[in-house]
Amino acid sequence: MIRNGKGGGNTKTGLVFEGKTDLGTFLSQQPGYEVIEEKEDIVSNGKHIKITVRNVYYNDIKVAELYKKYEFYSSFLKKVDINWEEYISKRLLPDDSIFVIIKNTVFIVECKHQQVNGSVDEKLQTCDFKKKEYKKLLSKANLDVEYIYLLDDWFRNSKYKDVLDYIHSVNCDYYFEYIPLYRFGLPVPDENEV
Numbered sequence: 001m002i003r004n005g006k007g008g009g010n011t012k013t014g015l016v017f018e019g020k021t022d023l024g025t026f027l028s029q030q031p032g033y034e035v036i037e038e039k040e041d042i043v044s045n046g047k048h049i050k051i052t053v054r055n056v057y058y059n060d061i062k063v064a065e066l067y068k069k070y071e072f073y074s075s076f077l078k079k080v081d082i083n084w085e086e087y088i089s090k091r092l093l094p095d096d097s098i099f100v101i102i103k104n105t106v107f108i109v110e111c112k113h114q115q116v117n118g119s120v121d122e123k124l125q126t127c128d129f130k131k132k133e134y135k136k137l138l139s140k141a142n143l144d145v146e147y148i149y150l151l152d153d154w155f156r157n158s159k160y161k162d163v164l165d166y167i168h169s170v171n172c173d174y175y176f177e178y179i180p181l182y183r184f185g186l187p188v189p190d191e192n193e194v
Contacts, residue, residue: 022096023096023098023109024066024068027056027066030189031189031190032058032059033056033057033058034056034057034058034060035056035057035066036054036055036057037052037053037055038052038053038054042078042079043081044078044079045081045083051074051075052071053075053076053079054066056186058186062101063101063102063186064098064184064186065098065099066096066097066098067094067097067098067099068094068095068096068097069093069094069095070093072097073091076099077137080140080141081141082137082138082140082141084137087136087139087140088137092133095109095111096108096109096111097109100184100185104142104143104144105143105144105145105146106134106146107145107146107147107184108130108131108134108148109149109150109179110127110130110148110149111150112124112149112151112155113152113154114152114155121160124149124163124164125163127147127149127170127172128172131147131171148174148175148179148183149172149174150175150177150178151175151176152176152177153176155174155176
């Protein structure tokens with residue numbers, strides 16, 4: 001798929017829209033990928049605790065960690081020893097997030113689906129604020145943050161041109177229907193494997 005939703009693409013190397021699957025399910029179905037839920041012992045705020053992490057392996061090498069909604073707080077932030085209340089005033093719950101180890105980057109993925117005019121239209125305009133909040137939250141861990149919308153075809157309508165332009169102008173991103181694996185910096189299976 002070409003940016004801004006023009007053209008087609010090989011959906012085998014992208015994430016199918018949330019209504020059909022989620023990031024963990026998608027990755028576990030790709031050649032060479034395995035998503036394993038594992039318990040980890042960590043020290044957070046001076047206490048030994050156990051957390052659950054969905055680790056992503058490609059050809060048996062750990063490449064990423066996945067977190068949905070509250071897992072971002074109950075597992076990831078505890079793992080990097082961040083008390084969110086010291087950095088932001090209200091929790092932001094990502095639809096999906098993936099920490100890609102080699103890129104030292106957390107990708108926040110927000111899935112937006114629409115069938116009639118409504119409040120989702122305005123929510124697209126909040127990406128700059130939310131990305132800045134996530135950056136503030138993760139600054140102690142020295143992690144980069146990328147903010148990506150996964151949109152359904154409803155948002156291809158020309159009335160969204162200005163808001164889609166705005167998303168790019170504030171260094172956020174969007175894709176229609178799927179996100180290519182390379183956008184996350186994840187290994188793309190050889191076409192012969194697919």
